[in-house]
Amino acid sequence: MIGVLVTFTQTQKFDRSTLAKIAGELRGPFEGMAGLRFKSFMLDEDGFQAKNFYVWDDEDTARAFFTEELVGKVTGIYGVPPKIEYLDIVGFVDNSGT
Template sequence: MIGVFVTFRYRDNFDERAVRKIADTARSKFEGMPGLRSKAFTLNPVKREATNFYVWESEDAAKAFFTDEVLARVTDLYGVRPSVEFVQIASLVENARR
């Protein structure tokens, strides 16, 4: 499994309500996405950051998703270009009930 941190760092123009609206609107686009195990939309108003964390079944699936076109689209959507960091997941605990 591969994790991906996509972090949007704002200066003075951080708008928590706008970021929450983006997350609410985008959520359905990721439900049932092939290769994507989970995604979390996070906020840190103190640091003026929004970080989306993805858990992918494979590195190939993760890298296939994060194209230049996708990064350009989310830059326009969030108003700031994100940093993207791929990490290996050593172990994952999931307690959600289905």
């Protein structure tokens, strides 16, 4: 498994309701997406960073998803380019089935 943390940093605070609307509008294409186990839309405590966290089955699938075209699209949505970090998941707890 591989985690991907995508961070959008602004100089002004993100509007939480706007981010919630974005999450609602963008949720559909991710539901049932091959190779994607989880995706979350998040806002940091201070409100200056929107963060999306993905858990993928494998690194190749994850890297194939984050194309230049996709980066351009999300830059337009969030108003700033993202920082994309690939993280090796060495352990995972999933309590969603309980």
